[in-house]
Amino acid sequence: MGLFGKLKENLGHGGIKVQLQAPASVSMSDASFPVTVTLTASDQQQTIENVKVEITARSYDQSFSTSNNNPPTTQSQEHMVAEANYAQAFTIMPGETKSVPLTIIMNQGAAAAAQLPEGSGMAQVAGAFQKLQSLSETMNSTSYQYTIEASAKIQGITLGPAYNQPIQILKPGELGGATQGNLGIHL
Numbered sequence: 001m002g003l004f005g006k007l008k009e010n011l012g013h014g015g016i017k018v019q020l021q022a023p024a025s026v027s028m029s030d031a032s033f034p035v036t037v038t039l040t041a042s043d044q045q046q047t048i049e050n051v052k053v054e055i056t057a058r059s060y061d062q063s064f065s066t067s068n069n070n071p072p073t074t075q076s077q078e079h080m081v082a083e084a085n086y087a088q089a090f091t092i093m094p095g096e097t098k099s100v101p102l103t104i105i106m107n108q109g110a111a112a113a114a115q116l117p118e119g120s121g122m123a124q125v126a127g128a129f130q131k132l133q134s135l136s137e138t139m140n141s142t143s144y145q146y147t148i149e150a151s152a153k154i155q156g157i158t159l160g161p162a163y164n165q166p167i168q169i170l171k172p173g174e175l176g177g178a179t180q181g182n183l184g185i186h187l
Contacts, residue, residue, distance in 0.1 A: 015042035016092070018163040020053070020150040025168035030106050035084070037100045037150040041092045047155040051086040051100045054151075055167060057144040081146065081169070082106055089155070144169070 021036040037051050058078045084102040092098055149164035 015044055016040070016046055016048070016152060016154060016161045017042070018150050018152055018161045020148065020163050020165065022053075022148050022165070022167060025170055026106060027170045028106060032103050032105045035102050035104060035148070035150070037086075037102065037152075038097060039092055039100070039152055040097045041094055043094050045091060045093050046157075047089055047091050048098075048152050049087075049089050049155050050153040051102070052083060052151050052153075053102050053104060053148065054083040055081040055104065055146060055148045055169070057081050057146050057169070059144050 017040040019038040019040070021038070023033060026033050035053050037053060039048060039051070056078055057080075082104050084104045086100050086102060090098065146167050146169045147164050148167040149162055151162035152160045154160045
């Protein structure tokens with residue numbers, strides 16, 4: 001194999017296909033939710049070093065110009081919202097498919113409260129933290145587009161395979177994009 005062939009092999013995805021099973025929408029109030037990353041090998045044995053799922057948020061701010069010479073500009077910012085990692089290496093044989101179940105923690109306060117004895121002082125503190133986090137997210141009026149991405153780090157391969165899809169992150173009180181008040185539901 002020549003130099004360019006070796007470079008192409010190292011920059012490729014190593015013959016691994018990544019698929020992701022995740023819900024179409026989740027709530028910021030939820031403690032966690034499960035996802036499954038499915039890896040399928042094509043024609044050669046590969047060692048998977050790490051499997052990661054990450055939710056990112058991208059906001060777009062557009063500035064308008066009053067001058068005809070300067071067109072409007074768009075700025076975007078991206079940050080990670082939540083992630084889950086599976087860092088135990090494993091080997092996948094040609095034609096083999098392996099599924100990696102992961103749990104993404106969406107709300108640290110709710111996740112911590114779920115692990116504590118009910119009614120304990122620490123559970124009450126975690127519950128208060130969860131309510132503050134939910135209130136903070138509700139008051140944030142910035143609009144975001146969310147993406148969930150699954151990726152795999154393959155031994156000896158520079159750019160591993162990845163799969164991404166949009167995901168809807170619901171603020172507290174939202175049901176599928178509409179707030180409870182908009183639907184006339186009172187709890």
